[in-house]
Amino acid sequence: MSVTLADVAARAGVSAATVSRVLNGNYPVAGATRTRVLRAVEELEYVVNGPASALAAATSDLIGVLVNDIADPFFGIMAGAVQSEIGQATRKLAIVCNTGGSPERELTYLTLLQRQRASAVVLTGGAVEDAAHGAALATRLRRLDAAGSRVVLCGRPPLATEEDGPHPLALTFDNRGGARRLTEHLLSLGHRRLGYLSGPAARTTTRHRLEGHRAAMAAAGLAADAERLTTHGGYDRASGYDGTLELLRRDPDLTAILAANDTVALGVCAALRDRGLRIPQDVSVTGFDDLPFAVDAVPALTTVRLPLHDAGARAGRLALGREDAPPGGVATFHGDLMVRDSTAPPRP
Amino acid sequence: MSVTLADVAARAGVSAATVSRVLNGNYPVAGATRTRVLRAVEELEYVVNGPASALAAATSDLIGVLVNDIADPFFGIMAGAVQSEIGQATRKLAIVCNTGGSPERELTYLTLLQRQRASAVVLTGGAVEDAAHGAALATRLRRLDAAGSRVVLCGRPPLATEEDGPHPLALTFDNRGGARRLTEHLLSLGHRRLGYLSGPAARTTTRHRLEGHRAAMAAAGLAADAERLTTHGGYDRASGYDGTLELLRRDPDLTAILAANDTVALGVCAALRDRGLRIPQDVSVTGFDDLPFAVDAVPALTTVRLPLHDAGARAGRLALGREDAPPGGVATFHGDLMVRDSTAPPRP
């Protein structure tokens, strides 16, 4: 079958233990035997048996990265950053798992990762807000922690559960603040009839962004309007398109639309164009995230830039145990308001 | 430490072997003991030890998916399709590895996957065309095959090596045909001065698309122009922007630009706009791939739609051994020409 440690040992004329020591570099080995062993490894094209090694060492070198939608650059950028940070550390294998936003699959993957005895797990993006799922998730994460896996949340708020015990490290985005600033930006331009296209209900990201928007609206005495001109959809382009038509139905005279994210904003722009409305002369539009394509939208999208890469890289380091935990176990990343061409004062 | 099979067996009052049989469902087990075992599993929150199981069974349930750029939806869509196909099959864990387009990291990941005794490996996207790397890659794939891993290429041409032995299954895209059709479309509109922004040199995808373009140009008696008006860049937006400026320098009167892919086309559009040129009135633009954002470009991009999802799903089934290999081990997916608003006849 496959070549084993023993084969290498035989060929090098040493014991299996010595080969193991050379390969792991944890114990002192004489230079001569060392090179002899390495040559044997080369000649035999020996590749360590990961499972056997994981079994004996009671720890594997897999690190799981869970994403809601692997086809969405929002997650791709974070996952790529995590992985490139981990790629530096040889031997560790960062593996990306796509939950498709499904709570069940999230749980399934966590079990699968626990079963592989993953050394760490990074959960990216917003969480589903559902009591039952939250409890199930907390349980899984507790078990992972108990089994020795490091758990890091990236772009996700700390666990809501009040129970004691180890809380996973959390790197969160200031979604509330970003949405508030976006809304304030529009208000300061003179807008008063703002529509808000919210993301999927029961998601932390959705709720926080909505809260930021409402806070700014309330501060301007427009709480009632904020309520009336909010719709819920997905994080996809179609939701932006359909939502825009719905908003225009509710208020044909609105002068600005805030989209849940950049992708939704693209759908908003398409719908407005199809309706013959100009951006930003007739209606201002904002996105969220500042994904690479946002600057290429026409007109270029005013949005909030989230440090996706930085957050992912830091999550990777935390997962590796290379960096100390932030104070309190939670670090918040703030976004930058990027004012571009899709927003302007409303028509008089 | 962690709860093991033996613990479950003790609690259920059976032997470890019986527990194993219940969990794997491979052997007949009496209904009564079966439920008793399952209850014990629940109560103890038992999770199989993957490495131990892989060691004993000499096979793991990991399937690796290599991508060149995880932040690029082109790969995200394929990887997502592979993974969702595999997610159906419980227990199998599809893991996405991001090579960042680096040949070394590609090899490293393949070794890591071999070390994990992955049951299959899917390589997506174009390959680097370099003799040394090609040989190294072929070697790694041969070893993987020898170790019992299924190897599937998805969106990548069959291995160039002429050696005998097992060639991996290959699902390829008809990049040549797509590029040819795009070029013919522009020629038939009356264009004669076409610029071509090619992708990274030494990549199969790049070369095939370029060949298709040149074939169409040669057929129209424009071989020399094709040569003169071709630049090489990356698959990113900046390459499209810079490349466009370069092409305009070489021929200020060109009437059409074909981009290596949709992302590059976005950069082309931005550069043309900044130069005050209208699309398509002054210059027609085409992309490639038809990623989701292509339809939202302004104007909507004429491009070639590649069946990324279908190819990924099929690769997933092949990796699982659920589907028979295509005849000859190779299947080609053709693209659809999507004529939209970014192309029109040149000005008289």
Next chain:
DNA sequence: CTGTTAGCGCGTTCAG
């Protein structure tokens, strides 16, 4: 249908 017995390939004591 179920229990017993051997390893799977490696890391890690403990001696030397």
Next chain:
DNA sequence: CTGAACGCGCTAACAG
């Protein structure tokens, strides 16, 4: 600095 021996947790024969 090196070798021998043991066990990680599980699956796969082999009996019964």
